[in-house]
Amino acid sequence: MQMIEKVLLGDASFWGKSKKQNYVSLSTAKAEYIATGSGCTQLLWMKQMLKEYNVLQDVMTLYCDNLSAINISKNPIQHTRTKHINIHHHFIKDLVEEKIIALEHVETELQLADIFTKALDVAKFEKLRGKLGICKECVKKRSKLNLFDPALVMESSCEPNFSFGFNDIHYSDRVLRIEFIPDPVYADRHRMKKRQKVLNGNQPVDMDDDDETCVNNDSNSAAATVVRVETLHISSLILAAQSPFFLKLFSNGMSETKQRHISLRIYASEEDGLMELLKFLYSNTLNITAAPALLDVLMAADKFDVPSCMRYLLNLPMTPDSASLYLELPHTVDAFQPLIDAAKQYLVGRYREITNDKYREKHMALSLSAIEAILASDGLQVSSEDGVYDFALNWARQKYDSLKERREVLATRLACLIRFPYMTCQKLEDVLTCNDFEHESASKLVLEALSSKAEAPHCQRPLAAEESISLNRRFRARAYKQLFYMHLEWKDCVSLFPSGHVDSEPFDFGGQMFFLSAQCNMDNNGSHCFALSLGMKESCSGSIDVDYEFTARLKKTKEFISLHKSNCTFNGGTHIGCKNLFDVPWTFFIEENSIFFVNGSLHLAAELTITH
Structure with a gap:
């Protein structure tokens, strides 16, 4: 029988031994009992050695997964089943009685020695290996001889505690x-x-x-x-x-x-x-x-x-x-960079909807470094840059009472993160008259924004690409995403026949003014049908790439279902959409019990996303 002994000092593996027993056992209990006695001799030797270093040990615990062996050591009476065991193996009884050794039972699933003697599945092997204080990545690290590489993350559960x-x-x-x-x-x-x-x-x-x-x-x-x-x-x-x-x-x-x-x-x-x-x-x-x-x-x-x-x-x-704290670490130190990057990623994921009034109180309590990390992201869930500008301005006004400090923070820390070219012209006019910006600085920002809006798409993209690797991201578009609704009464839809149209109120998206238009149109077969289109106001300058999806609410499910998806580069006056949104003739669409009207109303929605 193979005899395995393993000694732990604290949480660390201190000593181990594997040896084949040099005698024949008539039962499993005898084999375990003899192996336990051998383990006691090692514990006694180590106790004496530690004593020489003034490290005193109380009762030492020896774990065994065989109850019969434990019962033999605790019962001083000699039985017929144990009289064949040599007397010199029974010294363990004296150690238990004198409370030098405490022999306790351990479940087979938790027996550390099994990792050396049995074929185990992956889960149990890794569990026992972890209890021995052997980390999953130790072999890999030692083979590379780079124990201090910050990129190699060790499992904290395997770290010893001294x-x-x-x-x-x-x-x-x-x-x-x-x-x-x-x-x-x-x-x-x-x-x-x-x-x-x-x-x-x-x-x-x-x-x-x-x-x-x-x-x-x-x-x-x-x-x-x-x-x-x-x-x-x-x-x-x-x-x-x-x-x-x-x-x-x-x-x-x-x-x-x-x-x-x-x-x-x-x-x-x-x-x-x-x-x-x-x-x-x-x-x-x-x-x-x-x-x-x-x-x-x-x-x-x-x-x-x-x-x-x-x-x-x-x-x-x-x-x-903790994320705000990590952002204050020196960016020039390479060892801090993983913490800084993780903090930025966490803040962007948590405060993606930075312009949502529902979380206004939490957003206003953020630190300056946290605001910078969030506004630098291209993946914010905002409908337009106007909202980002308003948030940054209100945050600065709440944090800094001094006009001098507020101007300094806006000019040197936040202005470079606001995408002014994607703001509406009306909001850019507000920037010129805003007292929180120096007039010269505000004029420069607005002039750059208007010049970018007037540029052709092929001229805008190289400029944005040049700034993609810098902190100044004024010319990079975010992934603006917003859902807009349009509701029409049944009688309003009836009045569209044969060639009428009705437009929604203009809405701001990505610094441009868009609108939805519902109309009675002719399909490719010459039949009348219901059409829905998305347009950009003619007064808008510049261009913008947009993915759009039209959805409608049906009477049966009362949920919005997708009807049309597409993408387009919009310029001032661009008007594009779906000629036959419901893919049915006009008469079927407008009938009295139409499945497209819920409580007498047609509910339409358009989800818009700016693509880079």
Whole structure:
């Protein structure tokens, strides 16, 4: 029989052994009982070894999936069925009675040793492998010899937890001496204002010109006065396994340094971030949620090269607060880019209907960085750019009471994200008279918009393509999408015969004025029928590519069904649609009990989408 022993210290796999038993067992219970005794000898040896390191162990638990073997160890009475077992195997009974070993039953499905002895299905194999602390991607990572690649995301459920050993002399091999030096005056002011910016929803904070020149210069810190020293007992293996910075700190060239006392000098303002980061390296989890504290940890993770902290945050559920926080991270740091991209994607998906008055209160509470990420997207579910402009203007007025600050934010941060060429001419006139824009800046924006509207389609597209890779997206059309309705009474439809038409009220879509037109038309066979078309006002300039779909509500189902789909490039005066919308003669369409009229009314709808 194959004998498997596996020892765990905390959540980590510590020792293992696989050996074929060198004697014949007359029963499964005997084989399990003998294997359990062998496991006890290993536990006793390890307990004695840990004791020499001043690591004291209480009752050690040994798991066995055979109830008969457990009952034999707990029953001191000798039975006929166990008298054939050699006496030296019964020492396990003494260990149980003296409470040195606790022998407990474990279900067969949870027996870790089965992964080494049995043919398992994929689900059970991965489950047991996870309990052993072996990650699904470990083999792949080790084969590439790139353990610190941020792109490789590890499963958090497989991360070991060594929090019990943090700053514990019994689980440490090094002493980390952290020396704190005072922050430079300008750096401290810059940091405090950065914190205030995060807490105040990313509103601008007045900063002197000198503040912008402050950096954390390590060369200057070498000559600074140490104001305080903190000493921690650490494990070099735990820290070096997750951070190339600590790996280099604990090594001397290619070999491990023999120095047991390591010094690290940081600014006093970095203390909280570093301490939380060190706790994370032991526990693989963060216990903080406040925005400023989390920002400090992220900055420390970047400074001390701990990509696993970034991966941990990527696996956490995103929230509006955390997304806004990630957007404040430096965009020039490559390690932060996955967090920043994930935050943008989350905000765009959550606030796609940015102009919907139903969610106005939530939208108005967003930070400036969140508003920028949302308005930069081409996939907003809005009907026109007029609504986007009105929202941005109202948001700025609510956030900034000072006209100077409001003008600065609109001119430098938001104007480049509003697609002025796709606004209506009437709204562009409002821009010229808006006091929240400098007159010179407003005139330039409106002039560019009108020039773009007047351009031919083949001239507009290259300009939009040039700006697709930049933050300035004024000339790129969004995927505007809107549903417009038209209702006609039965008597109004009767009056259309033989060649009349009735138009809906004009509506704004993508910066152009459209309308629906219902009419009595002649089909290809010369018969009268009901027609519906979509048109752009002749006064409109420029062109726009539109996918459109006509739907109508039927009496039987009282639901809208699709009747006609198409696409067209609209210019001023373009008029296109379906000659016979219901594909029936006029007489059948207009009869008294027509299936197309619900309570005496014809309900039509047109769904329009701008295509790039």
